[in-house]
Amino acid sequence: MEMLIVVAIIAILIAIAIPTFASSLNKARVATDEANIRSGYAAVMTEILTDEAHNVEGSTTGTAPATFTLKKDGTVSTTAGDDAYTTQGKPSDNVEIAGKSVNKWEKGxxxxxxxxYDTNTIDIAVGAASSTPDVSTGK
Structure with missing residues (x-):
């Protein structure tokens, strides 16, 4: 009987510990995502300031927005490829990164x-490449 009580107590402690551990693990993944997104923002700023093709003062490209994708190695590219960074965590609310509000995202x-070019600003988007919501799915 004593052995059953000890096993029951251990089972209760494990049931309490697992959700706490999962929550802590998700928070760590979200923090990693935030750091990577912030790093990508800095990489975009560097790209814009150093590359003549994106430099506003020396540009002849017009006012069409330039889109960059964050890659796994922390750099950014104007072409999306197989080496694109995917998010690891799932925040519970919108996140403030580099002075920009970034909508909460899903894993992957x-x-x-x-x-x-016209406003000299950078928008950060996580998820769909288009900023236009899909009415049929509500996303």
Whole structure:
């Protein structure tokens, strides 16, 4: 009988510990995502400031926005490929990154940055490449 009580107590402690551990693990993954997104933002800024093709003062490309995708190695590229970074965690609310509000995301989504020549600003999007919501799915 004593052995059953000890096993029951251990089972209760495990039932309490597993959700706490899972929550802590998700928080760590979200923190990693935030750091990677922030790093990608800095990479976009560097790309815009150093590359003549994206430099506003020396540009002849017009005002069409430039879109960059975050890659696994922390760099950014104007072409999306198989080496795109995908998010690892799932935040419970919107996140503030580099002074921008980033909508909460799901695990496994890609990160894109859109540079607007006319306003000289960068938008951060996680998930779908398009910023237009899909009415049929509500996303």
């Amino acid at each position: 989504q890609k990160v894109t940055y859109t540079y607007h």
